[in-house]
Amino acid sequence: MNQKIPVFFHTSQMEFHPKYEWALGNRIKHPESTRRAESIFKALKKEKESFDIIEPPKIALKAIRDSHNYQLITLYNTATLIPEGESFYPSVFPQRMKAKPDPTNIYHAGFYCFDSGTPLNNKTWLASAWSASTAYFAADYIVKEKGRVAYALSRPPGHHASRDSYGGYCYFNNAAIAAKLLRKKGRVAVVDIDFHHGNGTQDIFYKDDRVFVSSIHGDPRHHFPYFCGFPSEIGQGKGEGFNLNVILEDGTDLKKYLQTLKKIVIPALKRFEPDYLVICAGFDTYELDPIGKFKIKTEDFKEIGKVFKNLKLPTVIVQEGGYHTKDLGKNVVSLLSAWK
Numbered sequence: 128m129n130q131k132i133p134v135f136f137h138t139s140q141m142e143f144h145p146k147y148e149w150a151l152g153n154r155i156k157h158p159e160s161t162r163r164a165e166s167i168f169k170a171l172k173k174e175k176e177s178f179d180i181i182e183p184p185k186i187a188l189k190a191i192r193d194s195h196n197y198q199l200i201t202l203y204n205t206a207t208l209i210p211e212g213e214s215f216y217p218s219v220f221p222q223r224m225k226a227k228p229d230p231t232n233i234y235h236a237g238f239y240c241f242d243s244g245t246p247l248n249n250k251t252w253l254a255s256a257w258s259a260s261t262a263y264f265a266a267d268y269i270v271k272e273k274g275r276v277a278y279a280l281s282r283p284p285g286h287h288a289s290r291d292s293y294g295g296y297c298y299f300n301n302a303a304i305a306a307k308l309l310r311k312k313g314r315v316a317v318v319d320i321d322f323h324h325g326n327g328t329q330d331i332f333y334k335d336d337r338v339f340v341s342s343i344h345g346d347p348r349h350h351f352p353y354f355c356g357f358p359s360e361i362g363q364g365k366g367e368g369f370n371l372n373v374i375l376e377d378g379t380d381l382k383k384y385l386q387t388l389k390k391i392v393i394p395a396l397k398r399f400e401p402d403y404l405v406i407c408a409g410f411d412t413y414e415l416d417p418i419g420k421f422k423i424k425t426e427d428f429k430e431i432g433k434v435f436k437n438l439k440l441p442t443v444i445v446q447e448g449g450y451h452t453k454d455l456g457k458n459v460v461s462l463l464s465a466w467k
């Protein structure tokens with residue numbers, strides 16, 4: 128098929144510059160830099176005949192509210208008042224049951240945040256809302272244009288952001304926002320192939336029987352987000368049985384990855400009989416990634432993509448992690464080339 132793959136991206140996403148993060152007590156250069164999006168953009172532009180870059184319109188607040196609560200949105204709004212050049216990193220994380228949070232007070236950010244790697248500044252809202260727009264309008268394209276695939280170059284990423292919390296470099300859950308739109312039209316399967324468990328997406332759909340969520344990730348006993356991502360988390364209430372976590376060990380290569388995907392995730396997904404597919408596409412499974420510990424090679428991402436393409440479902444691919452900046456672009460192109 129010769130149809131170009133639409134890529135959704137807005138330049139305002141580049142206005143957010145997290146400079147550093149606190150990781151296990153160390154101040155390190157922030158891995159989620161704008162250079163990531165530049166790397167992807169550059170690689171896609173090189174293949175003009177395959178990709179169509181589209182600037183999305185602005186997302187309506189209501190579409191964000193479908194996945195996030197009012198307080199979290201208020202906090203990001205409060206952060207727009209942080210002086211230019213400064214960032215806020217919470218260092219007090221209260222016991223949630225006992226705290227009385229006020230999202231108009233930036234010092235209460237620790238109530239909503241769960242780590243010290245995800246700063247707020249006066250551009251967080253701007254870049255995150257535009258990042259959400261890319262995912263929302265990629266999903267909108269799939270529905271309205273009856274497209275077979277669309278890619279959202281969503282940066283900042285989203286899969287660690289839950290209804291009422293942020294962390295893991297994520298502020299709004301872009302994939303959830305896309306899935307909420309698709310959910311109005313049919314049953315949705317979300318598969319998260321980032322190296323890290325998609326805790327935010329799990330949280331948002333945990334009690335939902337119209338959205339099946341599966342995440343394949345590194346062992347949370349040793350890797351972020353540490354507190355969840357275990358196979359015992361299967362959903363709750365109506366959503367019981369519609370959440371599937373699969374852990375793979377450090378050093379996992381393509382062979383093992385595909386085996387797991389084909390034997391566990393895809394059969395479960397097929398039993399759910401979805402109408403739409405959302406892929407949380409993280410590339411920190413790459414062999415040279417400085418954070419992830421799998422051994423997936425550039426050309427392997429195409430093989431992983433083929434497994435999803437063969438499902439023949441209208442598919443929204445949402446950008447998540449991936450921190451080997453130089454090779455990130457070609458890894459994204461490799462995955463997307465499965466749909467060429």
Ligand SMILES: [Zn+2]
Pocket residue numbers: 321322323409411448449
């Ligand atoms: Zn990740």
